[in-house]
Amino acid sequence: MKRLLSACLLALLLNGCVTSEEDPNDPLEPLNRHTQGGFLWLDDHLLHPVADAYVEGFPTGLRRAIHNALANLGLPTVIVNDLLQGNPLRSAGALGRLAINTTAGLGGLFDVAADAGLPAHEADFGQTFGVWGIGEGPYLFLPFFGPSNPRDAIGVALGIATNPAMLLGGNDAAMMVGGELATGAIDRRANRGRALDQMRAESFDFYVTLRDAYRQNRAYRIEQGRAGR
Amino acid sequence: MPIFSILPRALACLGLLAAAPVFATAAGPGARADSFDTALLDTMKSARSLGPQGRYDRLVPVMKEDFDFTGMTRDIAGMQWSRLAPEQQSRLVTAFSRFETAMFADWFDSYAGQSFQVKDVVIRNDDVATVGVALSGAGPVLRLEYVLRVDSAGGWHIVDVRYEGWMSVVERRREEFAEIMSRYGFEELMARLEAKGHELVDHADNAASPHLQRPIRDLWDRPLMPIQ
Numbered sequence: 001m002k003r004l005l006s007a008c009l010l011a012l013l014l015n016g017c018v019t020s021e022e023d024p025n026d027p028l029e030p031l032n033r034h035t036q037g038g039f040l041w042l043d044d045h046l047l048h049p050v051a052d053a054y055v056e057g058f059p060t061g062l063r064r065a066i067h068n069a070l071a072n073l074g075l076p077t078v079i080v081n082d083l084l085q086g087n088p089l090r091s092a093g094a095l096g097r098l099a100i101n102t103t104a105g106l107g108g109l110f111d112v113a114a115d116a117g118l119p120a121h122e123a124d125f126g127q128t129f130g131v132w133g134i135g136e137g138p139y140l141f142l143p144f145f146g147p148s149n150p151r152d153a154i155g156v157a158l159g160i161a162t163n164p165a166m167l168l169g170g171n172d173a174a175m176m177v178g179g180e181l182a183t184g185a186i187d188r189r190a191n192r193g194r195a196l197d198q199m200r201a202e203s204f205d206f207y208v209t210l211r212d213a214y215r216q217n218r219a220y221r222i223e224q225g226r227a228g229r
Numbered sequence: 230m231p232i233f234s235i236l237p238r239a240l241a242c243l244g245l246l247a248a249a250p251v252f253a254t255a256a257g258p259g260a261r262a263d264s265f266d267t268a269l270l271d272t273m274k275s276a277r278s279l280g281p282q283g284r285y286d287r288l289v290p291v292m293k294e295d296f297d298f299t300g301m302t303r304d305i306a307g308m309q310w311s312r313l314a315p316e317q318q319s320r321l322v323t324a325f326s327r328f329e330t331a332m333f334a335d336w337f338d339s340y341a342g343q344s345f346q347v348k349d350v351v352i353r354n355d356d357v358a359t360v361g362v363a364l365s366g367a368g369p370v371l372r373l374e375y376v377l378r379v380d381s382a383g384g385w386h387i388v389d390v391r392y393e394g395w396m397s398v399v400e401r402r403r404e405e406f407a408e409i410m411s412r413y414g415f416e417e418l419m420a421r422l423e424a425k426g427h428e429l430v431d432h433a434d435n436a437a438s439p440h441l442q443r444p445i446r447d448l449w450d451r452p453l454m455p456i457q
Contacts, residue, residue, distance in 0.1 A: 024404065024407075024408075201429075202332055202429065204405045204406075204409055204421045204422075205405050205409060208405045208408045209401065209404075212401050212404040212405070213396065213401065216397065216401070217395055217396070220394060
């Protein structure tokens with residue numbers, strides 16, 4: 001049974017982006033739609049109001065500092081994944097960003113590295129798996145995490161497991177990681193609010209819009225990873 | 230020189246002169262994109278005084294000239310296109326062109342010193358081109374990519390717009406159209422297209438929410454959570 005499940009999981013992962021007009025590779029669409037509905041309800045009634053209050057209550061400079069600090073905490077993941085994708089120079093750049101922003105940037109509050117010619121870039125485990133040729137599998141809409149697929153979901157789990165805060169262990173680790181996730185969610189919603197609202201307003205079917213946007217973006221990220229950009 | 234030997238050459242010259250305006254006005258892909266951006270910028274500069282309806286009215290002839298809406302609609306409809314009757318195809322093209330124009334009128338609803346700059350033009354196989362454009366002046370630079378095709382008369386027209394190199398209008402709408410047509414049918418798609426187009430033009434401008442300056446970049450600049 002375990003072998004069968006593993007084989008099924010592997011088949012899902014290697015399925016690749018088998019989408020077509022007739023088959024969007026979304027066998028769990030009814031469940032995904034329900035999950036998205038719940039996600040959007042939470043967004044409308046909790047995350048969006050909290051993000052709005054955050055924007056109104058915190059000055060731009062402070063919000064920028066929080067955003068920078070969160071980005072700095074995510075750099076170890078970027079460094080590792082750049083290497084795994086075969087982009088050592090990009091990895092070195094990310095390492096440089098971590099070193100400069102942690103020291104001269106006062107613990108990551110200021111993005112001094114960008115001014116020094118080391119701009120930010122993203123790299124994550126899901127992207128790495130894609131660069132390695134592992135297919136995305138069917139579309140998933142995860143509670144709290146939003147649009148995803150088996151490959152990227154495993155990438156998210158791996159990212160959390162390898163978060164340096166996990167070294168604290170026990171409740172401390174859970175609080176640190178949980179706090180980082182929650183703050184990051186508010187930060188992202190504050191920055192993306194208008195874009196998301198705009199996209200929703202001009203969609204005919206927001207579920208399909210998000211699914212397609214997610215896939216387009218991930219395909220783009222993987223292409224960038226392969227090209228070392 | 231006898232006139233009979235001059236006449237054919239003179240007529241040939243006249244023929245070339247008559248044809249010259251066709252070649253002179255058939256804009257290359259870079260020029261076409263630049264022309265559209267110039268018209269868009271003019272609309273943005275009067276955005277607030279025009280209002281959504283005014284911006285829409287101004288953009289209709291511009292986009293009719295610069296875009297190949299028939300080609301775009303056909304690309305979006307994909308396999309469904311051949312299953313539609315000619316009358317349905319025509320209705321879909323009309324509804325989509327109205328909707329897309331309304332979207333641009335909605336997006337470009339303010340001006341804060343922005344400018345468009347053509348960065349690169351790449352032509353493939355002599356009939357498809359991509360033109361990279363930078364929109365700067367209000368926050369971070371937004372990268373647009375126009376995809377153009379040449380028509381039988383040698384004119385280039387926009388058939389897709391990609392934001393930040395990845396968000397394609399055609400690909401996005403293709404999935405939506407396919408989903409709606411397969412679930413609810415053609416008439417439902419038409420109803421939604423027309424309703425959404427009217428909605429975009431009828432709403433009032435939101436002075437606190439300039440749209441296009443930072444839309445798609447922010448949405449997917451990073452995964453939803455910081456740790457991935």
